[in-house]
Amino acid sequence: MLVFTRRKDEAIIIGDGIEVRVLRVGKDGVRLGITAAPHVPVHRREVYDQIRAANAQAAADASSVTELLAKLREATGQAAFGPAPGAGRASGDD
């Protein structure tokens, strides 16, 4: 791991145009400002890890997914699902 000492208002550059700047150093945390192109995803590590763990649980390999689906269909046979949403309703604008 590359380790830098940075003070308030100092930054590092990663690759082509990603900047990480120290905005504030407090007792309980450091406030960072990330500047990157809009298409570059930036996530909080722990949030990403939570979703990664959830995905790992949800994933099936190709050979067992049909089995999983059959199990689900059997289990959900009695369940009431809402109506299929219209395509328009399923989109988000904000």
Place this chain on the structure above:
Amino acid sequence: MTDSVTEREIVTFPEGLPGFETTRRFVLQKADGLEPFTLVRGLDDGAPAFVAIEPQRVDGDFRATIQPGDRLRLQARAGDALLWLALVTVQADGTVTVNLRAPIVVNPATMLGLQVVVADSPYALDHPLLAA
């Protein structure tokens, strides 16, 4: 199954999915027999497959919100109707849950997809669909 997939049916996830970052190409299989579920099947050897359901089918009040950066990544224009899918999990105890916090979003107009990763979602990673 993947043999019959044509290029225009392939949804590209440029970042993959968290935990499966190297799988970029998926197909969505919807069929009457699968209803209300959709199969999200990764292409390529060893790629994962998922069972998904539209979040609105699980929670009628589900409100899909998308960040401007995600819209950009999907190359979504104002009129594009986005497809939302939440991944379904059978937990170890047999409970079936749905990940409403981090749904998959696909833009059918560009066939680009991503998984929403947000810190401040009101929805659960394991919204109960069925008790064990």
